[in-house]
Amino acid sequence: MDTRSSAASPRSGHVLHRFANPGQFLRLSGRVLPWLYWPGILLTAGALIWGVFFAPSDWQQGDTVRIMYVHVPFAWLASAGYFSLAVCSFISLVWRHPLADLAAVELGPVGAAFTAVCLATGSLWGKPTWGAWWVWDARLTSVFVLLLLYLGHIALVRAFDDPTRGYRAGAILALVGVINLPIIKFSVDWWNTLHQPASIGLTGAPTIAPSMLWPLLFSAIGFTLLFAAIVVTRTRAAVMERRIRGLLMAKASSASEQEALS
Amino acid sequence: MTHLPFIVAAYVIALGTPIILATDAVFRARRAQRRLDAIDPRRNRGEA
Numbered sequence: 001m002d003t004r005s006s007a008a009s010p011r012s013g014h015v016l017h018r019f020a021n022p023g024q025f026l027r028l029s030g031r032v033l034p035w036l037y038w039p040g041i042l043l044t045a046g047a048l049i050w051g052v053f054f055a056p057s058d059w060q061q062g063d064t065v066r067i068m069y070v071h072v073p074f075a076w077l078a079s080a081g082y083f084s085l086a087v088c089s090f091i092s093l094v095w096r097h098p099l100a101d102l103a104a105v106e107l108g109p110v111g112a113a114f115t116a117v118c119l120a121t122g123s124l125w126g127k128p129t130w131g132a133w134w135v136w137d138a139r140l141t142s143v144f145v146l147l148l149l150y151l152g153h154i155a156l157v158r159a160f161d162d163p164t165r166g167y168r169a170g171a172i173l174a175l176v177g178v179i180n181l182p183i184i185k186f187s188v189d190w191w192n193t194l195h196q197p198a199s200i201g202l203t204g205a206p207t208i209a210p211s212m213l214w215p216l217l218f219s220a221i222g223f224t225l226l227f228a229a230i231v232v233t234r235t236r237a238a239v240m241e242r243r244i245r246g247l248l249m250a251k252a253s254s255a256s257e258q259e260a261l262s
Numbered sequence: 263m264t265h266l267p268f269i270v271a272a273y274v275i276a277l278g279t280p281i282i283l284a285t286d287a288v289f290r291a292r293r294a295q296r297r298l299d300a301i302d303p304r305r306n307r308g309e310a
Contacts, residue, residue, distance in 0.1 A: 070272055124272040
């Protein structure tokens, strides 16, 4: 269907095309989706019931700490979603892979929605805890910039008559925007922010009580599975819609050829 | 439970958004599948 040639090494391009061609993707994703949706729903439901009804309240924050069980997974997924968008954009620019273009287009709105939820739930936590819905704190501002990057990507990929030009422009924006991810991560260390530093890191032990940590981790895994399920479902729909457009165009051109002959 | 309206609002937003996104995605994929089944000659011959 797509005749664009591979721009990077032929071997890596061949492997990528073999495992991610649209037909293969439709077959594979159809099998994977139930394993994303059902565990995602069950884990999220279980973790949130645990977090709301069984986890202890915080000595300082009281019950508002329960907002953490939804706010933190959405914050992680806002950044992880953008990183995935950048990976798709890199594959699109280097190997010119059509599936990477479609996945990037479908990732944008989901990532933007998750970032907006992160900001909204953070605001709902900030009002009773800080006394303000919003402060121009380095962490909050850098996440707001992330939302603008997502919205810019959504607008840019749809701004051209030729979709390929839109995909290229969106991919460049996504790759430039990656610089914002370490800024989000380290903003609480580099600047004196109102937002608290990370309680969970890859190098040190978590500074959060285990009775709060476990529901948070299960909630994060559950929401991650749901995020992946939504993106895969949207990408499946986009692949099929693309095939429908191709078939309709082929039918229209063969009809006009027959008309010209007769 | 302290600050209940804030907690309820946060959970409604956090659960409502993925539910809306997932429902929309599933219906969009089903619509596309039905249209493709109707017009794709390979699928009509049972090849896909």
